[in-house]
Amino acid sequence: MTVPVALYAATESHTVGFQQIQRGTADRVRNKRVNERTGEEVPYSEIVKGFELTEGEYVIVEPQELERLSPGRSTTIEITGFVDLDQVDSIFLDTTYYLGPRGKEYTKIYALLQKALEHSGRAGLALFSMRGKEYLTAVRAEGGLLVAHTMHFADEVRDPRREVDDLPAADTTVGEKELSVAEQLIEMLAVDWNPDDYRDTFADQVRELIEAKASGQEIAVSQGPAEKPTNVVDLMEILNRSLETAHARSADQPGGPTRAEAASPSRSRTRKTAPSPSRAQPKAVGGKKSTSTAKARLAAGAAGKKRTTASKKAIAEDLGALTKAELYKKATAFDIPHRSTMTRDQLQDAVKKARRRHLRTAS
Known part of the structure; x- marks a missing residue:
């Protein structure tokens, strides 16, 4: 069954937006694309995509090559099967959209699908393309209209047993x-669930702060007594x-x-109370201290510049035994960006690369 539809955002964010301003001025601070080796700004037309194979080695993909692979934008949602929504774990559901018929001539078939889904208690599964990406989508009936939920693919859902430490058996x-x-x-x-009973009080307080400062007022914010943690x-x-x-x-x-x-x-x-992560740099992995002989010093210098496959394997094995929390502490010590969004395997890979860079710098 194919139903031409129009897509409408079902939610909106009321988060207060700020611009970056240099303190003491009214000057905007803007981000620039800079070559990390030369420090020079790079025009957008000269930027291509790079997929890292090994450290410092990339496969280059041109924008035109990605455009040829892009599925484009769907004008219809083609349902290929129907599933009982009770079988779908909520973790798979992502963004919600309202669906409307794309023109008056499609209202009857739209209504037919809406009522059929409502009576069956099922959702239609479909692949849907939008903004150059393909989405798995669940279409269901709710409140007299069709609603579409974009969904995560199975390989995008993290295994909680690998991500969460100290889960009970x-x-x-x-x-x-x-x-x-x-x-x-x-x-x-x-x-009883009533969404109107709940508000984003932090956003409300931020708006009040902005309004007060705009009118020249100074307001004091009470932090209240600090909680006393216990083990x-x-x-x-x-x-x-x-x-x-x-x-x-x-x-x-x-x-x-x-x-x-x-x-x-x-x-x-x-x-x-969780111990604060240490900012100290991890010690370099190495062997015994070299002797005072010139020959030993040369050997040690060569080993520092060119690590063997065995040493790389030892680094990987060492990190492989750590929990996600322990890897996160090491990532914090190396000041690895975006570490809070990484999976355990991504943290391990990032820490391994950071450690290698640290060892090269130390040598």
């Missing part, structure tokens, strides 16, 4: 009393304290807690 057991108290707490704070975790103590707080709120309100109160329970103050 599948056979981890909890006490019946602890579980009972936790369930009571959940029931005490149960609310002691008593699960029953946490649950009982939270439950007592919920009961106290219910006693103050004969009709039970309001949505606003129930949506903001007291936070536990028993979080573990």
Whole structure:
């Protein structure tokens, strides 16, 4: 079934936007494309794409070559199959769009698909091209219209067992009393979902700050008392304290807690404090100190300039035994950009390259 559609953004961001300004001036700060070797600015027309094979070795791809491969822009969403949405994990869903018929002549077939999907409780799966990229898309009926969710492909979803440290084992057991108290707490704070009850209070405060400064006012922002972290975790103590707080709120309100109160329970103050990552540079990997002989010094210098395959393998094996958190600390020490968005394997590769550059510089 092919339905010509128009695509409409379903959401919008209200994040306050800022420009970069040099302090003490009204001068904009702009980013430039600069050759990292020469320091000279590079015009956009001279920039091509490069895929790194090994450090310093790239496969060059011209913009025209990518344009020939580009799927272009779809004017229709061609559904190839239908799936029960309950089978689709929410982690696969990405951006939501409203779909409308592309012209009055398509309203009947649009309505037919909308009602059929609504009655079946299923979503249509399709491949959809937009902005030079192909998307897996789920089309479903909602509120009398069709809605499209772009989706992640399977290889884009990270394995939580590789990304998250210290996850509990599948056979981890909890006490019946602890579980009972936790369930009571959940029931005490149960609310009906109403999106209007929630606002981005940080964005509101930023706008108030801008308005106050624009009118010449100076405002003081209270930080409140700092939380005192502790390394002691008593699960029953946490649950009982939270439950007592919920009961106290219910006693103050004969009709039970309001949505606003129930949506903001007291936070536990028993979080573990994570050690701050060290900024110290890792020690270079090497062998024993050289002797005072000229021959030994020459041998050591040659080894420093040209590392063997065995030493590269040792570096990889050393990093391969580290957790993601440990790799992130090393990435922080090397000041690797975009490290917070990297997978464990990407962190390992970035740290390995940074370590090699550090060793070359040290030698």
